[in-house]
Amino acid sequence: MSSTGHSAALAHQFDDLKQQHDSYYLGMWTFLVTEVMFFGGLFGAYTIYRLRFPEAFSEGSSHLNLMLSATNTAVLLCSSLAIALAVRAAQLGRRKTLVGFLVLTIILGSVFLGLKGVEYYQGFGEQLIPGLNFSVASPHAAQVELFFVLYFSMTGLHAIHMILGIAALIIFVILSWRNRFSLENYAPIEMMGLYWHFVDVVWVFLFPLLYLIGRATGGN
Numbered sequence: 001m002s003s004t005g006h007s008a009a010l011a012h013q014f015d016d017l018k019q020q021h022d023s024y025y026l027g028m029w030t031f032l033v034t035e036v037m038f039f040g041g042l043f044g045a046y047t048i049y050r051l052r053f054p055e056a057f058s059e060g061s062s063h064l065n066l067m068l069s070a071t072n073t074a075v076l077l078c079s080s081l082a083i084a085l086a087v088r089a090a091q092l093g094r095r096k097t098l099v100g101f102l103v104l105t106i107i108l109g110s111v112f113l114g115l116k117g118v119e120y121y122q123g124f125g126e127q128l129i130p131g132l133n134f135s136v137a138s139p140h141a142a143q144v145e146l147f148f149v150l151y152f153s154m155t156g157l158h159a160i161h162m163i164l165g166i167a168a169l170i171i172f173v174i175l176s177w178r179n180r181f182s183l184e185n186y187a188p189i190e191m192m193g194l195y196w197h198f199v200d201v202v203w204v205f206l207f208p209l210l211y212l213i214g215r216a217t218g219g220n
Helices: 017-052 054-062 066-092 095-125 141-177 187-216
Strands: none
Touching (some): 054 187, 141 187
């Protein structure tokens, strides 16, 4: 508590810590709703074109590396557990544990991006890059290329969100190490956790749509 009787964690524009905490949540959920709308447009476009060109999209899906993407899914789910444990550590005031789980989340997120980079590199080698390096011997080549336009758009935007999340996590690690969070002021860690969980949920939808449904309906 400060000399004025107010908590040092309380920003001047708020009446109390509860109002500050509720404002954090309102701001983050508002942001996430806009993100849902943003990704929702891409999911909607993918669904429409998949219904229109089912054979071509199944063929496109068969070119993707299922084992690599399944491994990446497991890595990302583990990162979601790590950030949840980081939030719990923040709530309990365990600084070193908080830093450790934040670093683990960064490592797992970086592994995800590394594996995704390997997958993109394989796509380039197989000439699957629309508009730049695309060549598929198929009667549905144009529609298969459309599949990869959506694939790289959706996974690329997801990767950008991952990169931004990792950058933010690095900042949170530094702040946590400097003991900038406390039992009264752990809400920013919770907000970071919500963002990371959102990114993970997006991938949970991307994985079956891009990698599994095509194989189940006529792919490899």
